[in-house]
Amino acid sequence: MKKRKMSRGLRENLIGYSFIGIWILGFFIFMLYPFVSSIIYSLSDVKILGTGIEFQFQWFENFRNIFQFEEGFAFIEALISFLKELVFQVPIIIVFSVLIAVLLNQPIKGRGVFRSIFFLPVIIASGPVINELISQGAGGANIFESYGFISIIENTLNPALAVPIVSVFSQIIIIFWFSGVQILIFLAGLQKVDRQIYEAARVDGAGPWESFWKITLPSLTNLIFINIIYTIVLLATFSENLVIVSIKSNMFNINTGYGMASAMAWVYFIVVMMIIGIVALIFIPKNVKVKGAKQ
Amino acid sequence: MKRIVKAKRPIDFKTKLRRFFFGTHVTDSLFAKITIYTLLISIGFLYIYPMLYMLSNSFKSQSDIVNPMVNWVPTSLYFGNYQRAFSVLNYFPTLWKSMFVTFLPALIQTLITSVIGYGFAKFNFKFKKMWFVLVLLTFVIPVQVYMIPRYVMFFNLKLLENPLSIILPATFGQGINSAIFVLIFYQFFRMIPNSINEAAEIDGAGPYYIFFKIGVPLAGPAFITSFLFGLVWYWNETYISSLFLGSAYPNMQLRLANFVSEYTQIYASDELLRINEGVRLAATLLIILPMLIIYFTIQRWFVEGVENTGITGE
Numbered sequence: 001m002k003k004r005k006m007s008r009g010l011r012e013n014l015i016g017y018s019f020i021g022i023w024i025l026g027f028f029i030f031m032l033y034p035f036v037s038s039i040i041y042s043l044s045d046v047k048i049l050g051t052g053i054e055f056q057f058q059w060f061e062n063f064r065n066i067f068q069f070e071e072g073f074a075f076i077e078a079l080i081s082f083l084k085e086l087v088f089q090v091p092i093i094i095v096f097s098v099l100i101a102v103l104l105n106q107p108i109k110g111r112g113v114f115r116s117i118f119f120l121p122v123i124i125a126s127g128p129v130i131n132e133l134i135s136q137g138a139g140g141a142n143i144f145e146s147y148g149f150i151s152i153i154e155n156t157l158n159p160a161l162a163v164p165i166v167s168v169f170s171q172i173i174i175i176f177w178f179s180g181v182q183i184l185i186f187l188a189g190l191q192k193v194d195r196q197i198y199e200a201a202r203v204d205g206a207g208p209w210e211s212f213w214k215i216t217l218p219s220l221t222n223l224i225f226i227n228i229i230y231t232i233v234l235l236a237t238f239s240e241n242l243v244i245v246s247i248k249s250n251m252f253n254i255n256t257g258y259g260m261a262s263a264m265a266w267v268y269f270i271v272v273m274m275i276i277g278i279v280a281l282i283f284i285p286k287n288v289k290v291k292g293a294k295q
Numbered sequence: 296m297k298r299i300v301k302a303k304r305p306i307d308f309k310t311k312l313r314r315f316f317f318g319t320h321v322t323d324s325l326f327a328k329i330t331i332y333t334l335l336i337s338i339g340f341l342y343i344y345p346m347l348y349m350l351s352n353s354f355k356s357q358s359d360i361v362n363p364m365v366n367w368v369p370t371s372l373y374f375g376n377y378q379r380a381f382s383v384l385n386y387f388p389t390l391w392k393s394m395f396v397t398f399l400p401a402l403i404q405t406l407i408t409s410v411i412g413y414g415f416a417k418f419n420f421k422f423k424k425m426w427f428v429l430v431l432l433t434f435v436i437p438v439q440v441y442m443i444p445r446y447v448m449f450f451n452l453k454l455l456e457n458p459l460s461i462i463l464p465a466t467f468g469q470g471i472n473s474a475i476f477v478l479i480f481y482q483f484f485r486m487i488p489n490s491i492n493e494a495a496e497i498d499g500a501g502p503y504y505i506f507f508k509i510g511v512p513l514a515g516p517a518f519i520t521s522f523l524f525g526l527v528w529y530w531n532e533t534y535i536s537s538l539f540l541g542s543a544y545p546n547m548q549l550r551l552a553n554f555v556s557e558y559t560q561i562y563a564s565d566e567l568l569r570i571n572e573g574v575r576l577a578a579t580l581l582i583i584l585p586m587l588i589i590y591f592t593i594q595r596w597f598v599e600g601v602e603n604t605g606i607t608g609e
Binding site: 012013015016017018019020022023024025026027029030031033034035037038041053100103104106108112114115116117118119120121122123124125126127128129131132133136137173174176177184208229233236237239244247248251258261262264265266268269272273276 | 327328331332334335338339341342343344345346348349352407410411413414415418419420421423426429430433434435436437438439440441442443444445446447448463464466467468469477502506527530531532533534537538548549551552554572575576578579582583586587589590594595597598
């Protein structure tokens with residue numbers, strides 16, 4: 001009876017909100033409230049007392065302390081080395097996953113087997129597991145060391161450049177391990193490219209090399225953007241990432257506490273957002289459908 | 296087409312030879328085939344190298360590990376590493392604890408995000424775009440930003456060291472990577488034509504009835520994929536669990552992270568059983584074993600799921 005009285009628009013609104021209502025509720029409790037509190041924490045001196053937590057508002061003192069405290073220096077150092085590694089790792093992961101996706105898209109036998117192998121790391125790549133593997137020398141360091149590859153880099157390049165490159169190569173396999181989901185996303189994208197376009201290009205005399213640059217790669221632009229964002233988020237939230245470890249250890253450090261740890265988290269957040277922003281600025285002018293972003 | 300063209304033109308030996316090696320199409324030729332297989336097999340080997348390394352070394356006894364002559368195959372299968380890793384990890388009780396913070400949140404998250412995704416896909420309501428953008432934003436915001444207040448909140452609610460601190464956010468669609476699952480379901484339900492909904496509505500079915508009787512049965516693949524990915528992500532998650540659960544409720548990953556110190560505590564007195572890479576890798580393998588078993592029994596759901604659910608967007 002009631003239904004008939006309501007206008008269709010109102011009814012649809014109510015039904016729609018009844019479906020997503022739980023998300024909105026959760027968003028306020030577990031997202032927005034902590035998010036806003038985090039701003040307050042970062043601007044306060046947070047003291048944990050026996051009776052509870054006490055805040056003392058102090059503007060940007062925490063942020064200033066990052067540049068004055070020893071813990072702050074360690075954090076900044078971790079942040080810079082994270083950024084350096086990001087610059088090397090993201091392109092490696094993207095190029096690697098495009099390469100593997102293109103190879104897997106060829107009509108070959110045993111596609112399924114290869115596909116499962118390349119996805120396998122996603123299943124097992126947790127922080128402690130990867131930590132163990134790298135520290136026990138399973139990260140690929142020994143492969144490159146045995147060919148004297150690493151010492152060549154160390155000897156020829158200046159240390160500022162050599163250190164991140166060496167660290168990339170000493171864990172190259174683990175870096176490859178971060179590309180499981182990206183490979184599948186590229187593969188799904190490649191399978192949607194019409195085969196006839198390749199046929200047409202071949203008739204016009206294009207070789208496989210031209211086809212790759214003129215057809216395959218442009219059709220993946222959208223997905224490259226999505227995958228870059230995905231990779232950045234994946235690396236930035238990886239639990240053994242030094243910046244994250246630093247923030248967490250500062251949380252329970254008497255000198256710094258929740259306040260400064262929150263300030264660090266905010267610096268980290270802004271830096272990550274800026275990187276994502278730069279990537280978006282590079283890609284969006286090239287007619288990337290924004291709607292498809294971050295999927 | 297190709298054959299007709301070939302037949303019309305006489306081919307000299309040189310082009311024949313070239314065709315044999317390079318083919319008319321990039322994948323036709325023997326040369327290309329060999330290149331592709333070589334690349335795939337060698338990269339594939341490199342890819343599972345850490346796994347093979349782990350497997351081989353976990354079966355090595357102390358003397359095998361220090362012996363430079365023993366490379367891949369241990370002189371004898373040595374199970375001592377596994378025995379000790381098994382007891383230090385306190386395997387089955389820990390596994391049981393891990394299930395609580397893995398299966399349960401993954402399952403709840405899947406069910407809840409399916410409802411949310413359906414809401415976004417099938418109804419037009421005010422501020423829908425805004426909420427949707429917010430859903431996407433929650434994916435990019437690093438956990439660290441809101442984790443400290445969440446920690447304080449759970450501390451005040453006395454929920455720390457309690458599995459509920461992991462399960463509750465999942466119940467409200469704010470679990471690990473929940474945004475991705477909302478998107479998966481959104482994409483999936485959007486593919487179901489609206490005319491089906493309209494037909495059911497004319498027959499007098501309400502929106503919830505339609506969701507349960509039409510939406511849910513059609514979205515089987517999305518449910519399975521989401522559940523599996525949730526399972527894997529919850530299993531491998533360590534940051535949140537180390538904060539919220541801590542050492543009072545250690546799951547598998549936390550046990551592994553503290554493995555060295557726990558091991559040395561137990562076997563400190565025994566010089567012969569010092570910690571070595573064999574036992575550490577055995578512990579690592581034991582940690583990933585449950586997921587490996589799940590993966591190899593139903594791996595097609597993982598791999599094809601990414602394609603089937605249309606997560607790549609159109």
